[in-house]
Amino acid sequence: MRAQVAIIGGGPSGLLLSQILMRAGISTVVLERQTRDYVLGRIRAGVLERGAVEMLHRAGCGERLAREGIAHEGCNLSTVKGMFRVDFQARVGEAVTVYGQTEVTQDLYAAQDAMGVVIIHEAANVALHGLEGSAPWVSYEKDGQSHRIDCDYIAGCDGFHGISRQSIPADKRTEYERVYPFGWLGVLSPTAPAAEELIYANHPRGFALASMRNEKLSRYYIQVPLSDKVEDWSDLAFWDELKRRLPAEVAESMETGPSIEKSIAPLRSFVAEPLRWGRLFLVGDAAHIVPPTGAKGLNLAASDVHYLSEALQGAILESDAGALDQYGPRALKRIWGAMRFSWWMTSILHRFPGQSDFDQKIQESELLQLETLESAQVTMARNYTGLPY
Ligand code: FAS
Numbered sequence: 001m002r003a004q005v006a007i008i009g010g011g012p013s014g015l016l017l018s019q020i021l022m023r024a025g026i027s028t029v030v031l032e033r034q035t036r037d038y039v040l041g042r043i044r045a046g047v048l049e050r051g052a053v054e055m056l057h058r059a060g061c062g063e064r065l066a067r068e069g070i071a072h073e074g075c076n077l078s079t080v081k082g083m084f085r086v087d088f089q090a091r092v093g094e095a096v097t098v099y100g101q102t103e104v105t106q107d108l109y110a111a112q113d114a115m116g117v118v119i120i121h122e123a124a125n126v127a128l129h130g131l132e133g134s135a136p137w138v139s140y141e142k143d144g145q146s147h148r149i150d151c152d153y154i155a156g157c158d159g160f161h162g163i164s165r166q167s168i169p170a171d172k173r174t175e176y177e178r179v180y181p182f183g184w185l186g187v188l189s190p191t192a193p194a195a196e197e198l199i200y201a202n203h204p205r206g207f208a209l210a211s212m213r214n215e216k217l218s219r220y221y222i223q224v225p226l227s228d229k230v231e232d233w234s235d236l237a238f239w240d241e242l243k244r245r246l247p248a249e250v251a252e253s254m255e256t257g258p259s260i261e262k263s264i265a266p267l268r269s270f271v272a273e274p275l276r277w278g279r280l281f282l283v284g285d286a287a288h289i290v291p292p293t294g295a296k297g298l299n300l301a302a303s304d305v306h307y308l309s310e311a312l313q314g315a316i317l318e319s320d321a322g323a324l325d326q327y328g329p330r331a332l333k334r335i336w337g338a339m340r341f342s343w344w345m346t347s348i349l350h351r352f353p354g355q356s357d358f359d360q361k362i363q364e365s366e367l368l369q370l371e372t373l374e375s376a377q378v379t380m381a382r383n384y385t386g387l388p389y
Protein backbone atom coordinates (compact mmCIF):
# COMPACT_ATOMS: atom_id res chain seq x y z
CA MET A 1 0.00 0.00 0.00
CA ARG A 2 1.14 3.60 -0.59
CA ALA A 3 0.00 6.97 0.76
CA GLN A 4 1.57 10.40 0.69
CA VAL A 5 1.16 10.70 4.47
CA ALA A 6 0.97 7.74 6.87
CA ILE A 7 -0.74 8.74 10.13
CA ILE A 8 -0.03 6.74 13.27
CA GLY A 9 -2.97 6.97 15.69
CA GLY A 10 -6.71 7.35 15.12
CA GLY A 11 -7.50 9.79 17.94
CA PRO A 12 -8.49 13.43 17.39
CA SER A 13 -5.03 14.44 16.10
CA GLY A 14 -4.76 11.67 13.54
CA LEU A 15 -8.34 11.85 12.32
CA LEU A 16 -8.40 15.64 12.03
CA LEU A 17 -5.07 15.70 10.18
CA SER A 18 -6.26 12.96 7.82
CA GLN A 19 -9.51 14.80 7.16
CA ILE A 20 -7.82 18.10 6.32
CA LEU A 21 -5.13 16.53 4.13
CA MET A 22 -7.59 14.35 2.22
CA ARG A 23 -9.80 17.39 1.54
CA ALA A 24 -6.69 19.11 0.15
CA GLY A 25 -6.08 16.18 -2.22
CA ILE A 26 -3.27 14.56 -0.23
CA SER A 27 -3.65 10.81 0.27
CA THR A 28 -3.45 9.45 3.81
CA VAL A 29 -3.80 6.17 5.66
CA VAL A 30 -4.50 5.99 9.40
CA LEU A 31 -3.10 3.17 11.54
CA GLU A 32 -4.87 2.72 14.90
CA ARG A 33 -3.85 0.18 17.52
CA GLN A 34 -7.27 -0.17 19.12
CA THR A 35 -10.74 -0.99 17.79
CA ARG A 36 -12.99 1.85 16.71
CA ASP A 37 -15.35 1.12 19.60
CA TYR A 38 -12.47 1.38 22.07
CA VAL A 39 -11.40 4.76 20.67
CA LEU A 40 -15.00 6.01 20.73
CA GLY A 41 -15.49 4.72 24.28
CA ARG A 42 -12.83 6.99 25.78
CA ILE A 43 -14.22 9.89 27.86
CA ARG A 44 -11.78 12.80 27.79
CA ALA A 45 -11.88 16.49 26.97
CA GLY A 46 -14.95 18.67 27.08
CA VAL A 47 -14.05 22.26 26.11
CA LEU A 48 -13.14 23.53 22.62
CA GLU A 49 -11.45 26.83 21.83
CA ARG A 50 -12.73 28.84 18.85
CA GLY A 51 -9.62 27.78 16.91
CA ALA A 52 -10.47 24.10 17.32
CA VAL A 53 -14.12 24.75 16.41
CA GLU A 54 -13.02 26.56 13.24
CA MET A 55 -10.65 23.69 12.38
CA LEU A 56 -13.52 21.20 12.62
CA HIS A 57 -15.73 23.39 10.44
CA ARG A 58 -12.93 23.74 7.87
CA ALA A 59 -12.57 19.95 7.95
CA GLY A 60 -16.28 19.57 7.13
CA CYS A 61 -17.10 18.17 10.58
CA GLY A 62 -18.81 21.11 12.23
CA GLU A 63 -22.49 20.51 11.49
CA ARG A 64 -23.46 18.60 14.71
CA LEU A 65 -21.01 20.71 16.71
CA ALA A 66 -22.86 23.85 15.56
CA ARG A 67 -26.17 22.23 16.58
CA GLU A 68 -25.21 20.61 19.87
CA GLY A 69 -22.17 22.53 21.10
CA ILE A 70 -22.90 24.87 24.03
CA ALA A 71 -21.23 28.31 23.98
CA HIS A 72 -19.79 29.37 27.33
CA GLU A 73 -18.93 33.07 27.68
CA GLY A 74 -17.28 32.66 31.06
CA CYS A 75 -16.43 30.29 33.88
CA ASN A 76 -16.57 30.35 37.68
CA LEU A 77 -13.83 29.93 40.25
CA SER A 78 -14.56 29.26 43.90
CA THR A 79 -12.67 29.33 47.21
CA VAL A 80 -13.91 28.96 50.77
CA LYS A 81 -14.62 32.70 50.62
CA GLY A 82 -17.10 32.35 47.77
CA MET A 83 -17.42 32.10 43.99
CA PHE A 84 -16.63 34.63 41.26
CA ARG A 85 -16.96 34.62 37.49
CA VAL A 86 -14.45 35.49 34.78
CA ASP A 87 -16.39 36.91 31.83
CA PHE A 88 -14.49 35.84 28.69
CA GLN A 89 -16.81 37.81 26.39
CA ALA A 90 -16.41 41.05 28.35
CA ARG A 91 -12.66 40.67 28.84
CA VAL A 92 -11.47 39.39 25.44
CA GLY A 93 -14.59 39.11 23.27
CA GLU A 94 -14.28 35.33 23.07
CA ALA A 95 -16.16 32.24 24.22
CA VAL A 96 -15.45 28.48 24.38
CA THR A 97 -17.70 25.63 23.25
CA VAL A 98 -18.63 22.71 25.48
CA TYR A 99 -18.66 19.62 23.23
CA GLY A 100 -17.13 16.31 24.32
CA GLN A 101 -14.06 14.82 22.69
CA THR A 102 -16.09 11.63 22.19
CA GLU A 103 -18.46 13.60 19.93
CA VAL A 104 -15.53 15.20 18.09
CA THR A 105 -14.07 11.76 17.41
CA GLN A 106 -17.44 10.41 16.27
CA ASP A 107 -17.88 13.33 13.85
CA LEU A 108 -14.35 12.84 12.49
CA TYR A 109 -14.89 9.12 11.95
CA ALA A 110 -18.16 9.82 10.13
CA ALA A 111 -16.46 12.36 7.85
CA GLN A 112 -13.52 10.04 7.19
CA ASP A 113 -15.89 7.19 6.33
CA ALA A 114 -17.77 9.46 3.94
CA MET A 115 -14.48 10.20 2.15
CA GLY A 116 -13.55 6.53 2.06
CA VAL A 117 -10.33 7.11 4.01
CA VAL A 118 -8.40 3.94 4.84
CA ILE A 119 -8.37 3.63 8.64
CA ILE A 120 -6.76 0.38 9.74
CA HIS A 121 -7.84 -0.58 13.27
CA GLU A 122 -6.18 -3.17 15.50
CA ALA A 123 -2.87 -2.48 13.73
CA ALA A 124 -0.31 -4.19 15.95
CA ASN A 125 3.43 -3.66 16.32
CA VAL A 126 3.54 -0.54 14.19
CA ALA A 127 7.13 0.42 13.41
CA LEU A 128 8.58 3.39 11.50
CA HIS A 129 11.44 3.00 9.03
CA GLY A 130 13.64 5.19 6.79
CA LEU A 131 12.80 8.37 8.69
CA GLU A 132 16.06 10.10 7.76
CA GLY A 133 15.80 9.20 4.06
CA SER A 134 13.39 10.35 1.35
CA ALA A 135 11.30 7.16 1.23
CA PRO A 136 10.05 6.30 4.73
CA TRP A 137 7.80 3.37 5.33
CA VAL A 138 5.67 1.85 8.09
CA SER A 139 5.31 -1.82 9.01
CA TYR A 140 2.51 -3.32 11.08
CA GLU A 141 0.75 -6.60 11.75
CA LYS A 142 -2.94 -7.41 11.42
CA ASP A 143 -4.78 -10.73 11.46
CA GLY A 144 -1.45 -12.50 11.78
CA GLN A 145 -0.12 -10.93 8.58
CA SER A 146 2.77 -8.44 8.24
CA HIS A 147 2.07 -5.33 6.15
CA ARG A 148 4.02 -2.39 4.73
CA ILE A 149 2.93 1.14 3.83
CA ASP A 150 5.27 3.23 1.68
CA CYS A 151 4.82 6.97 2.11
CA ASP A 152 6.46 10.38 1.79
CA TYR A 153 5.83 11.57 5.34
CA ILE A 154 4.74 10.09 8.68
CA ALA A 155 2.61 11.94 11.25
CA GLY A 156 3.05 10.57 14.77
CA CYS A 157 -0.42 11.12 16.25
CA ASP A 158 -0.23 8.14 18.60
CA GLY A 159 -0.46 9.86 21.96
CA PHE A 160 1.81 9.83 25.00
CA HIS A 161 2.27 6.06 25.01
CA GLY A 162 2.73 5.67 21.26
CA ILE A 163 5.85 4.65 19.36
CA SER A 164 6.40 7.76 17.27
CA ARG A 165 8.19 9.87 19.87
CA GLN A 166 10.30 6.82 20.78
CA SER A 167 11.31 6.54 17.08
CA ILE A 168 13.37 9.71 17.46
CA PRO A 169 16.83 8.72 18.80
CA ALA A 170 16.92 9.36 22.56
CA ASP A 171 20.11 11.40 22.25
CA LYS A 172 18.39 13.67 19.73
CA ARG A 173 15.32 14.29 21.92
CA THR A 174 14.96 16.77 24.78
CA GLU A 175 12.08 16.04 27.14
CA TYR A 176 10.72 18.57 29.63
CA GLU A 177 8.47 17.18 32.36
CA ARG A 178 6.73 17.97 35.60
CA VAL A 179 4.71 15.17 37.24
CA TYR A 180 2.08 16.38 39.72
CA PRO A 181 1.69 14.56 43.08
CA PHE A 182 -2.03 13.93 42.60
CA GLY A 183 -4.57 12.73 40.04
CA TRP A 184 -8.11 13.56 38.94
CA LEU A 185 -10.96 11.20 39.70
CA GLY A 186 -13.49 11.88 36.92
CA VAL A 187 -17.18 10.90 36.90
CA LEU A 188 -19.68 11.13 34.05
CA SER A 189 -23.29 11.04 35.25
CA PRO A 190 -26.70 11.33 33.53
CA THR A 191 -27.66 14.29 35.71
CA ALA A 192 -28.32 17.99 35.14
CA PRO A 193 -25.13 20.08 35.45
CA ALA A 194 -24.58 21.71 38.85
CA ALA A 195 -24.34 25.16 37.23
CA GLU A 196 -24.76 26.79 33.83
CA GLU A 197 -21.01 27.32 33.44
CA LEU A 198 -17.95 25.41 34.69
CA ILE A 199 -16.86 25.80 38.31
CA TYR A 200 -13.15 25.38 39.17
CA ALA A 201 -12.94 24.99 42.96
CA ASN A 202 -9.89 25.61 45.17
CA HIS A 203 -10.66 23.96 48.51
CA PRO A 204 -8.53 22.95 51.53
CA ARG A 205 -9.65 19.34 50.89
CA GLY A 206 -8.50 19.55 47.28
CA PHE A 207 -9.45 20.72 43.80
CA ALA A 208 -12.84 20.03 42.23
CA LEU A 209 -14.32 20.81 38.82
CA ALA A 210 -17.98 20.85 37.84
CA SER A 211 -18.34 20.53 34.07
CA MET A 212 -20.86 19.06 31.66
CA ARG A 213 -21.51 17.53 28.23
CA ASN A 214 -25.12 18.72 27.81
CA GLU A 215 -28.13 19.65 29.94
CA LYS A 216 -28.64 15.99 30.91
CA LEU A 217 -25.03 14.81 31.19
CA SER A 218 -22.57 16.14 33.77
CA ARG A 219 -18.83 15.67 34.08
CA TYR A 220 -17.14 16.15 37.48
CA TYR A 221 -13.61 15.79 38.79
CA ILE A 222 -12.02 15.81 42.24
CA GLN A 223 -8.31 15.82 43.03
CA VAL A 224 -7.25 12.52 44.65
CA PRO A 225 -3.93 11.12 45.92
CA LEU A 226 -2.02 9.11 43.29
CA SER A 227 -2.35 6.09 45.58
CA ASP A 228 -6.16 6.06 45.18
CA LYS A 229 -7.83 3.45 43.00
CA VAL A 230 -11.19 3.88 41.26
CA GLU A 231 -12.59 1.01 43.32
CA ASP A 232 -11.82 3.05 46.47
CA TRP A 233 -14.56 5.48 45.44
CA SER A 234 -18.23 4.53 45.59
CA ASP A 235 -20.62 6.91 43.84
CA LEU A 236 -21.90 7.99 47.26
CA ALA A 237 -18.39 8.78 48.52
CA PHE A 238 -17.66 10.71 45.32
CA TRP A 239 -20.79 12.88 45.53
CA ASP A 240 -20.21 13.53 49.22
CA GLU A 241 -16.62 14.69 48.64
CA LEU A 242 -17.52 16.74 45.58
CA LYS A 243 -20.26 18.58 47.51
CA ARG A 244 -17.80 19.39 50.30
CA ARG A 245 -15.50 21.13 47.82
CA LEU A 246 -18.07 23.05 45.76
CA PRO A 247 -19.72 26.26 47.03
CA ALA A 248 -22.51 25.43 49.51
CA GLU A 249 -25.20 27.12 47.41
CA VAL A 250 -24.25 24.89 44.47
CA ALA A 251 -23.84 21.69 46.51
CA GLU A 252 -27.23 22.10 48.19
CA SER A 253 -29.18 22.13 44.92
CA MET A 254 -27.15 19.84 42.67
CA GLU A 255 -28.56 16.61 41.24
CA THR A 256 -26.64 13.41 41.93
CA GLY A 257 -27.05 10.04 40.27
CA PRO A 258 -25.23 6.92 39.02
CA SER A 259 -21.79 7.19 37.44
CA ILE A 260 -21.70 5.87 33.87
CA GLU A 261 -17.95 6.36 33.67
CA LYS A 262 -15.44 6.68 36.50
CA SER A 263 -11.65 6.89 36.06
CA ILE A 264 -8.51 8.35 37.61
CA ALA A 265 -6.09 10.25 35.34
CA PRO A 266 -2.57 11.20 36.45
CA LEU A 267 -1.46 14.78 35.81
CA ARG A 268 1.76 15.80 34.12
CA SER A 269 3.24 18.62 32.07
CA PHE A 270 5.41 17.26 29.28
CA VAL A 271 6.99 18.50 26.05
CA ALA A 272 9.32 16.61 23.71
CA GLU A 273 11.51 18.56 21.29
CA PRO A 274 12.10 18.54 18.37
CA LEU A 275 8.68 17.86 16.82
CA ARG A 276 10.35 16.78 13.58
CA TRP A 277 12.83 14.02 12.86
CA GLY A 278 13.47 13.68 9.11
CA ARG A 279 10.16 12.63 7.57
CA LEU A 280 8.46 12.10 10.97
CA PHE A 281 6.35 14.82 12.63
CA LEU A 282 4.96 14.56 16.19
CA VAL A 283 1.41 15.85 16.76
CA GLY A 284 -0.80 16.24 19.85
CA ASP A 285 -0.23 14.06 22.90
CA ALA A 286 2.62 12.26 21.12
CA ALA A 287 4.56 15.50 21.56
CA HIS A 288 3.10 17.06 24.71
CA ILE A 289 0.83 16.52 27.68
CA VAL A 290 -0.83 19.20 29.80
CA PRO A 291 -2.69 18.80 33.10
CA PRO A 292 -6.39 19.11 32.10
CA THR A 293 -6.90 22.08 34.47
CA GLY A 294 -6.60 24.54 31.59
CA ALA A 295 -8.69 22.44 29.12
CA LYS A 296 -5.82 22.63 26.62
CA GLY A 297 -4.96 19.03 25.63
CA LEU A 298 -7.38 18.53 22.78
CA ASN A 299 -7.11 22.19 21.74
CA LEU A 300 -3.32 21.97 21.40
CA ALA A 301 -3.78 18.90 19.21
CA ALA A 302 -5.97 21.03 16.93
CA SER A 303 -3.38 23.80 16.58
CA ASP A 304 -0.60 21.26 15.92
CA VAL A 305 -2.77 19.85 13.13
CA HIS A 306 -3.31 23.37 11.78
CA TYR A 307 0.43 24.02 11.54
CA LEU A 308 1.38 20.59 10.21
CA SER A 309 -1.39 20.43 7.60
CA GLU A 310 -0.23 23.83 6.29
CA ALA A 311 3.40 22.68 6.20
CA LEU A 312 2.58 19.40 4.43
CA GLN A 313 0.39 21.15 1.85
CA GLY A 314 3.26 23.57 1.23
CA ALA A 315 5.75 20.77 0.75
CA ILE A 316 3.53 18.39 -1.26
CA LEU A 317 1.33 20.73 -3.28
CA GLU A 318 3.65 23.74 -3.69
CA SER A 319 7.06 22.00 -3.57
CA ASP A 320 7.98 24.33 -0.68
CA ALA A 321 10.18 21.99 1.38
CA GLY A 322 11.07 24.91 3.63
CA ALA A 323 7.48 24.93 4.91
CA LEU A 324 8.21 21.73 6.84
CA ASP A 325 10.97 23.47 8.79
CA GLN A 326 8.39 25.91 10.12
CA TYR A 327 6.16 23.30 11.74
CA GLY A 328 8.19 22.75 14.92
CA PRO A 329 8.97 26.38 15.81
CA ARG A 330 5.40 27.54 15.07
CA ALA A 331 3.75 24.72 17.04
CA LEU A 332 6.16 24.91 19.99
CA LYS A 333 5.49 28.62 20.56
CA ARG A 334 1.79 27.91 21.12
CA ILE A 335 2.51 24.62 22.97
CA TRP A 336 4.68 26.36 25.56
CA GLY A 337 2.06 29.11 25.99
CA ALA A 338 -0.58 26.48 26.79
CA MET A 339 1.95 24.57 28.95
CA ARG A 340 2.49 27.66 31.08
CA PHE A 341 -1.21 28.38 31.47
CA SER A 342 -2.08 24.77 32.36
CA TRP A 343 0.76 24.72 34.94
CA TRP A 344 -0.46 28.05 36.41
CA MET A 345 -4.12 26.93 36.67
CA THR A 346 -2.96 23.66 38.28
CA SER A 347 -0.66 25.50 40.71
CA ILE A 348 -3.30 27.92 42.01
CA LEU A 349 -6.18 25.44 42.28
CA HIS A 350 -4.80 22.24 43.80
CA ARG A 351 -3.63 21.26 47.28
CA PHE A 352 -0.04 20.09 47.06
CA PRO A 353 1.24 17.57 49.62
CA GLY A 354 3.32 19.45 52.21
CA GLN A 355 1.98 22.80 50.99
CA SER A 356 3.25 25.45 53.41
CA ASP A 357 1.20 28.29 54.90
CA PHE A 358 3.19 30.60 52.64
CA ASP A 359 2.17 28.57 49.57
CA GLN A 360 -1.43 28.75 50.76
CA LYS A 361 -1.30 32.54 51.08
CA ILE A 362 0.23 32.86 47.61
CA GLN A 363 -2.62 30.77 46.13
CA GLU A 364 -5.17 32.93 47.92
CA SER A 365 -3.46 36.07 46.62
CA GLU A 366 -3.40 34.76 43.03
CA LEU A 367 -7.12 33.99 43.25
CA LEU A 368 -7.86 37.38 44.84
CA GLN A 369 -6.05 39.13 41.96
CA LEU A 370 -8.04 37.03 39.51
CA GLU A 371 -11.25 38.06 41.28
CA THR A 372 -10.49 41.76 41.59
CA LEU A 373 -8.03 42.80 38.83
CA GLU A 374 -9.36 43.32 35.29
CA SER A 375 -5.85 42.79 33.88
CA ALA A 376 -5.59 39.40 35.63
CA GLN A 377 -8.96 38.41 34.20
CA VAL A 378 -7.97 39.53 30.70
CA THR A 379 -4.83 37.37 30.84
CA MET A 380 -6.75 34.36 32.15
CA ALA A 381 -9.56 34.79 29.62
CA ARG A 382 -7.12 35.16 26.73
CA ASN A 383 -5.32 31.94 27.67
CA TYR A 384 -8.44 29.93 28.53
CA THR A 385 -10.27 30.83 25.30
CA GLY A 386 -7.10 30.14 23.32
CA LEU A 387 -3.91 31.96 22.37
CA PRO A 388 -3.84 33.03 18.70
CA TYR A 389 -2.72 30.41 16.12
P1 FAS B 1 -4.84 10.36 21.82
O1 FAS B 1 -4.09 9.72 22.94
O2 FAS B 1 -6.25 10.80 22.02
O3 FAS B 1 -4.89 9.36 20.56
C1 FAS B 1 -3.76 8.60 20.21
C2 FAS B 1 -4.26 7.37 19.46
O4 FAS B 1 -3.13 6.62 19.02
C3 FAS B 1 -5.09 6.46 20.36
O5 FAS B 1 -6.31 6.12 19.72
C4 FAS B 1 -4.19 5.22 20.54
O6 FAS B 1 -4.94 4.01 20.62
C5 FAS B 1 -3.36 5.25 19.27
N1 FAS B 1 -2.06 4.59 19.41
C6 FAS B 1 -1.23 4.63 20.48
N2 FAS B 1 -0.11 3.91 20.22
C7 FAS B 1 -0.25 3.43 18.95
C8 FAS B 1 0.56 2.61 18.12
N3 FAS B 1 1.75 2.16 18.53
N4 FAS B 1 0.10 2.28 16.87
C9 FAS B 1 -1.10 2.77 16.45
N5 FAS B 1 -1.92 3.54 17.19
C10 FAS B 1 -1.49 3.85 18.43
N6 FAS B 1 -7.79 17.16 27.46
C11 FAS B 1 -8.59 18.20 27.75
O7 FAS B 1 -8.50 19.24 27.09
N7 FAS B 1 -9.52 18.11 28.77
C12 FAS B 1 -9.66 16.95 29.52
O8 FAS B 1 -10.49 16.89 30.42
C13 FAS B 1 -8.85 15.84 29.23
N8 FAS B 1 -8.98 14.67 29.94
C14 FAS B 1 -8.14 13.61 29.65
C15 FAS B 1 -8.24 12.37 30.35
C16 FAS B 1 -7.38 11.30 30.06
C17 FAS B 1 -7.49 9.99 30.83
C18 FAS B 1 -6.40 11.45 29.05
C19 FAS B 1 -5.43 10.30 28.75
C20 FAS B 1 -6.30 12.65 28.35
C21 FAS B 1 -7.16 13.74 28.63
N9 FAS B 1 -7.11 14.94 27.93
C22 FAS B 1 -7.91 16.00 28.20
C23 FAS B 1 -6.18 15.12 26.90
C24 FAS B 1 -6.74 14.45 25.67
O9 FAS B 1 -8.00 14.99 25.40
C25 FAS B 1 -5.74 14.63 24.58
O10 FAS B 1 -5.24 15.95 24.53
C26 FAS B 1 -6.27 14.23 23.23
O11 FAS B 1 -6.80 12.94 23.32
C27 FAS B 1 -5.11 14.32 22.23
O12 FAS B 1 -5.45 13.63 21.12
P2 FAS B 1 -4.35 12.77 20.34
O13 FAS B 1 -3.12 13.58 20.18
O14 FAS B 1 -5.07 12.24 19.13
O15 FAS B 1 -3.95 11.58 21.32
Ligand code: PHB
Residues within 6 Å of the ligand: 044, 045, 046, 047, 198, 209, 211, 212, 219, 292, 293, 294, 295, 296
Ligand atom coordinates in the same frame (compact mmCIF):
# COMPACT_ATOMS: atom_id res chain seq x y z
C1 PHB C 1 -14.31 18.35 30.95
O1 PHB C 1 -15.48 18.76 30.78
O2 PHB C 1 -13.98 17.16 30.82
C2 PHB C 1 -13.24 19.36 31.33
C3 PHB C 1 -13.53 20.72 31.24
C4 PHB C 1 -12.54 21.63 31.58
C5 PHB C 1 -11.31 21.17 32.02
C6 PHB C 1 -11.02 19.80 32.10
C7 PHB C 1 -12.00 18.89 31.75
O3 PHB C 1 -10.36 22.07 32.38
